[in-house]
Amino acid sequence: MKSLEELYEFVREGHKDYMSQLTIECVIFGYHDRQLKVLLAKYMGLNGWGFPSGFLKKEEPLTQAVARIVKERTSLDNIFLQQFYTFGDNDDRIHSWRSMLFVPELRKEFGEDNWLVQRTVSIGYYALINFEEADIKPDIIYEEFAWFSIAELPPLLFDHNEMVEKALATMRNQLYHQPIGYNLLPEKFTLPEIQVLYETILGKELNRRNFPTKLMSLQILTKLDEKRKIGQHRSPFLYKFDKEKYEEALKNGIVLAF
Amino acid sequence: MKSLEELYEFVREGHKDYMSQLTIECVIFGYHDRQLKVLLAKYMGLNGWGFPSGFLKKEEPLTQAVARIVKERTSLDNIFLQQFYTFGDNDDRIHSWRSMLFVPELRKEFGEDNWLVQRTVSIGYYALINFEEADIKPDIIYEEFAWFSIAELPPLLFDHNEMVEKALATMRNQLYHQPIGYNLLPEKFTLPEIQVLYETILGKELNRRNFPTKLMSLQILTKLDEKRKIGQHRSPFLYKFDKEKYEEALKNGIVLAF
Numbered sequence: 001m002k003s004l005e006e007l008y009e010f011v012r013e014g015h016k017d018y019m020s021q022l023t024i025e026c027v028i029f030g031y032h033d034r035q036l037k038v039l040l041a042k043y044m045g046l047n048g049w050g051f052p053s054g055f056l057k058k059e060e061p062l063t064q065a066v067a068r069i070v071k072e073r074t075s076l077d078n079i080f081l082q083q084f085y086t087f088g089d090n091d092d093r094i095h096s097w098r099s100m101l102f103v104p105e106l107r108k109e110f111g112e113d114n115w116l117v118q119r120t121v122s123i124g125y126y127a128l129i130n131f132e133e134a135d136i137k138p139d140i141i142y143e144e145f146a147w148f149s150i151a152e153l154p155p156l157l158f159d160h161n162e163m164v165e166k167a168l169a170t171m172r173n174q175l176y177h178q179p180i181g182y183n184l185l186p187e188k189f190t191l192p193e194i195q196v197l198y199e200t201i202l203g204k205e206l207n208r209r210n211f212p213t214k215l216m217s218l219q220i221l222t223k224l225d226e227k228r229k230i231g232q233h234r235s236p237f238l239y240k241f242d243k244e245k246y247e248e249a250l251k252n253g254i255v256l257a258f
Numbered sequence: 259m260k261s262l263e264e265l266y267e268f269v270r271e272g273h274k275d276y277m278s279q280l281t282i283e284c285v286i287f288g289y290h291d292r293q294l295k296v297l298l299a300k301y302m303g304l305n306g307w308g309f310p311s312g313f314l315k316k317e318e319p320l321t322q323a324v325a326r327i328v329k330e331r332t333s334l335d336n337i338f339l340q341q342f343y344t345f346g347d348n349d350d351r352i353h354s355w356r357s358m359l360f361v362p363e364l365r366k367e368f369g370e371d372n373w374l375v376q377r378t379v380s381i382g383y384y385a386l387i388n389f390e391e392a393d394i395k396p397d398i399i400y401e402e403f404a405w406f407s408i409a410e411l412p413p414l415l416f417d418h419n420e421m422v423e424k425a426l427a428t429m430r431n432q433l434y435h436q437p438i439g440y441n442l443l444p445e446k447f448t449l450p451e452i453q454v455l456y457e458t459i460l461g462k463e464l465n466r467r468n469f470p471t472k473l474m475s476l477q478i479l480t481k482l483d484e485k486r487k488i489g490q491h492r493s494p495f496l497y498k499f500d501k502e503k504y505e506e507a508l509k510n511g512i513v514l515a516f
Binding site: 019020021022056058059060061062063064065083085086087088089091094095119121123173176177253255256257 | 277278279280314316317318319320321322323341343344345346347349352353377379381431434435511513514515
């Protein structure tokens with residue numbers, strides 16, 4: 001939302017276009033150069049960090065709504081979005097109804113019977129992107145955005161700490177069943193580089209001999225006739241993804257264990 | 259719901275107690291003796307099979323609602339329930355609003371502005387039980403229940419065919435990350451018996467030598483000093499679950515590949 005006027009209009013008339021009992025929460029992970037981060041936002045009227053979120057339009061398919069919300073907040077398009085959990089147990093959400101009306105001026109103007117003042121159930125989605133490629137701009141609701149290292153997260157608003165843990169656990173499980181790396185690594189990369197990507201996301205070291213063997217057995221990598229010189233006696237071969245087989249693996253799933 | 263009176267009361271007054279934009283759908287899988295089945299219901303006023311479902315109360319935690327709904331429909335208590343997906347893309351659900359008002363008498367009495375006549379988003383949960391242990395009774399909405407083999411499912415109502423596929427795929431992935439078998443096998447079982455359980459759920463054969471090794475490496479089985487005689491020259495050892503380690507594995511997750 002770009003103006004205060006637009007925000008007032010949304011609070012006043014939004015119930016005509018949006019479903020009121022559901023929100024969509026977006027946990028956007030960013031990887032770049034051995035670092036795994038998550039995108040947090042500061043909401044207008046609240047003192048703390050949380051995830052970008054939004055409402056579902058009454059006649060809008062859910063996945064389309066998620067893509068719209070992520071694009072509105074981050075300018076990102078066509079990214080990998082994955083539903084991870086729907087949250088409906090949190091006491092705060094059930095008993096002290098959260099709403100956009102935490103802004104005192106809005107609460108004064110609209111009061112308790114506004115459509116935003118009620119319990120919501122939240123559908124969580126996560127994304128995994130290259131955070132160097134994102135172009136993120138604050139607006140009237142999201143006053144500030146920042147990338148936080150997942151190892152150094154502050155206490156978050158509402159139940160958002162639980163959300164990021166669940167999103168991370170789901171993404172880690174997903175590694176064993178879907179290929180990752182496309183758009184996260186340079187076009188050509190070494191086996192140690194892709195291993196670091198996996199290790200960073202999993203948050204643990206993987207066996208140096210076992211990992212490349214397992215990965216190659218998926219047949220989604222092509223070995224190039226080209227090396228990268230990284231030291232006097234070290235020049236590992238370069239690889240790239242076989243796009244077609246990668247897409248196939250995305251569709252059909254894989255079983256990986258290392 | 260036990261009486262027509264109770265049903266009318268629910269349609270008339272339900273909006274006071276229940277959230278109207280969400281439903282909970284329960285895919286209940288049953289395993290027994292090499293068979294994997296799923297519980298289907300025939301709804302009042304509809305000609306076809308679907309899953310038992312229900313609404314979330316306004317002040318009720320989601321997981322508590324799911325347990326309540328499953329218990330109401332099936333008399334089952336304390337069972338393993340797992341959220342698998344929230345469905346909000348289906349065109350039918352978005353554009354031709356589904357409601358309890360598919361019963362002509364109800365439609366006549368209450369009309370289009372009833373709280374049940376609107377788009378809903380559905381939260382899917384699955385359960386895995388021993389179908390020999392379930393005690394399932396029809397009522398006024400669920401006129402008939404039946405266990406169908408997952409290999410022989412009829413075309414289902416709404417988007418329920420997509421739901422059962424997604425539930426099955428999630429359960430199959432889950433096998434690699436959580437132990438199963440407790441309450442599905444007799445207290446003492448042979449390795450071939452637990453292998454058949456895995457094979458039945460996965461819908462494929464597993465390597466006879468590899469599987470027991472992988473399974474034993476999880477350290478959730480105790481080998482007993484006891485054998486079962488199943489033929490002149492075949493009497494495999496019996497095993498049981500180490501309850502404590504099993505619970506630990508449930509909590510912390512496992513990584514299995516066979």
